[in-house]
Amino acid sequence: MGNYIATKLEIKNYLFARVPLIVIRTSERERVERMMREISEEMRINIFYYTDVKQVIALHSGNGVSKDVDRDPLSYAQELFRKNRGTTFVIGDVRRISDENAFSREILDSLYLAMETAGTMVLVTPDYVWSRLAQFGLLTVLDYPDEDERENQINKFIAQYNLKYPIEWDAEAIHKAAMLLRGFTEVQIDNILISMLVSNKGLANANLTDLTKQKSKLYAAVPCVEEVAVSADMDVSGLDNLKKWIKERKKLFFISDDILEDYGLTAPKGVLLVGIPGCGKSYSARLFASEWELPLFRFDIGSIYDKWMGESERKMRAALTFIDNMAPCVVWIDEIEKALSVSDSGNDTGKRVLGEFLYWLQESASRVFLVATANNISALPPELFRKGRFSEIFFIDLPTGEERRETIELYLYKCLRKHLTESELDILVEMSEGYSYSDIESVIKEAAQYRLIHQMKQLEFEEIKKYFENNISFANTNPETIKSIREWGQTRAVPASIRKHQ
Ligand SMILES: Nc1ncnc2c1ncn2[C@@H]1O[C@H](COP(=O)(O)OP(=O)(O)OP(=O)(O)O)[C@@H](O)[C@H]1O
Ligand SMILES: [Mg+2]
Known part of the structure; x- marks a missing residue:
């Protein structure tokens, strides 16, 4: 009812x-x-x-x-x-x-x-x-309209205007819009729909993300939660397993409470991404938001901590209220281990603050999806890995040969508009053994900058190759770090990539 x-x-x-x-x-x-x-x-x-x-x-x-x-x-x-x-x-x-x-x-x-x-x-x-x-x-x-009421209101709105304007929204889009419009009054919902309809001369599926923009205007910002811009189509090479998970769980995340309850299920709550630096942990947080067409908020959990009595609690409450109002959304905690190392004369303040957040997340009925990333797993307390805390823990390794090939092709085209032959690519793939995704990106970007500075029409393969020769990869300089992250990741987490290193 x-x-x-x-x-x-x-x-x-x-x-x-x-x-x-x-x-x-x-x-x-x-x-x-x-x-x-x-x-x-x-x-x-x-x-x-x-x-x-x-x-x-x-x-x-x-x-x-x-x-x-x-x-x-x-x-x-x-x-x-x-x-x-x-x-x-x-x-x-x-x-x-x-x-x-x-x-x-x-x-x-x-x-x-x-x-x-x-x-x-x-x-x-x-x-x-x-x-x-x-x-x-x-x-x-009388609470604000609930999800069913919002869905009804949108349906009525569409019935009223679909003869005059092209309206693309199907049942799925309407359901999603109803979710996004949570926290608005009936009058506000009508105003938002009509202004979108008039300014876009119709309602297209692409307009759905505009709804979340309207929402961030409505609530006062809090300093420790910051919205991050996400592009609608991101270029992500490799990480097939993670990409597949993101696509599949999208459905589950947007299923209505009634259906989930019927089967005793809950919406996915979050993932922990652990892995080698420069291999796309932070980048993947954006990918979640982009694929699920949700706003992304970076939660600086370390800054919640305050030495004044009661201040940390107050800041946490303000942050949680804000996040709750923004739901459905993706919340991203980058380098979670850093927040955990905040301690006050021996008290585990960071741990307590994070624990509070995770507890809230687990109990909260609103659709908030957490993406947490970590480099240094030895700093993470074991309770973080308790079943049910995260829907999945992914390990992101250095790219395999195939993944490097994909990444090289991607950035060569993006930054230099250049295609190489298969045998030229083979050479770069071999040379880039031990490179992270971001190593490959920065090598090609350096070459691309050189081309622009010198106003060259195009760079030849030999010139591009030189940049690869001169680069020292992360794996080369930090073999021990790689070894320990890998050992941990391979036993405790699900691989983000299904491809195997040769
Ligand atoms: N799978 C990928 N496909 C394409 N580009 C990628 C990929 N992974 C990373 N990159 C590029 O490398 C950059 C750095 O990646 P990102 O910041 O996600 O690394 P990270 O794993 O978070 O590293 P750190 O541990 O240093 O924070 C990204 O901004 C992106 O441009
Ligand atoms: Mg990062």
Whole structure:
């Protein structure tokens, strides 16, 4: 049952019981107006609805009848209560009722009158209600539209406009849009859809990512969580196994809660990427966001730590609220071991802060996917590897010959617009044994810079080869590091690549 339907039922029950006061906590007064109109029809009762803009309208007699009460709804409400037993009077968007003041006291007087005449006053407010008022009645909260309601709203919107505009969104896109629009009011959702429709002259699947941009505008930023720009199509060579996992789990990540619950499953929560420097750990964090068309937030968990009492907790709460509001999204913690090494006079502050985050992630109902990366696994506490913490732990090794070939071809074309023959490529593949992906990228980029600086039409193979000759690979300078990461990765993690080193 949606929020709207559940809240409506609750209000109907309260009205039936003739409770003198019903407080509806929400900032969506338009939705309440519609709800009260429906209730008036379904229960066949008279309901008067006041807002500063429209003054008093009688919901039971269509839109027509309205009475200007000169911004003094309470005198008018009292008059109605006196005249007709069982009157229902709604005040939309009430403020100044959180404490005792002239206005809240006047409401109190009206409530005594309502009680005597079996009337009901309904207050629609986003604020807290002064305790003496609150004891007169019952409170209900109308939450923002839930996923089903958002999906319905989008479907209605499309039905309204699809004759005038080309709308590409299929059921899957609509479902995704409904997920992305979490945290918006009904009016905001309509505004976002209409502005996208008009500015793009239709709704294409590519517009889906615009929805997340709208969202980041809505919430105040927190310093330790920063949005990272991600390009829609990334060039990633090798890492077949990881790429396959990302593609497959995308489906699972976007399946609705009901279906997952039915089968006792949960959406994937995150991965840990461990591996050799320069082989695409940080790059793959972007790949998740790009493939899943979600915003990416880098979470600097180390900066949460603060030496002042209570400050770390406050920062963590602010960060989690922000992330929760941004969901669905990908959160990236780079070099997780560095955050863990933060310690305060022997206390494991870093570990505690991270533990808190992981616990939140596990318990949270919102779709947040964590990509954590690590180089130095010896610094990671064993509890991080407990089953269920991460959906998978991947090990990213140096590229194999085949993967180097792919990477060389990729960057040669991207930076030099150059194709080589198979035998020339064979030579570079052999020369680049022990190179990381980023070694290959930087060698070719150096060559490409040289070409631009000297305004050359194209570089010859021999010149490109020289750059490979002069490069010293990471594996060459750090054989011990490679050996230990490999030993760990091969026994404790799933390989990111299915290809084998010769
Ligand atoms: N599989 C890949 N395909 C194409 N380019 C890649 C790949 N992996 C890495 N690169 C390139 O190398 C650069 C460095 O990679 P990245 O920053 O992901 O390495 P890392 O594993 O995070 O290293 P570090 O441990 O040093 O942080 C990337 O920005 C990207 O340009
Ligand atoms: Mg990195």
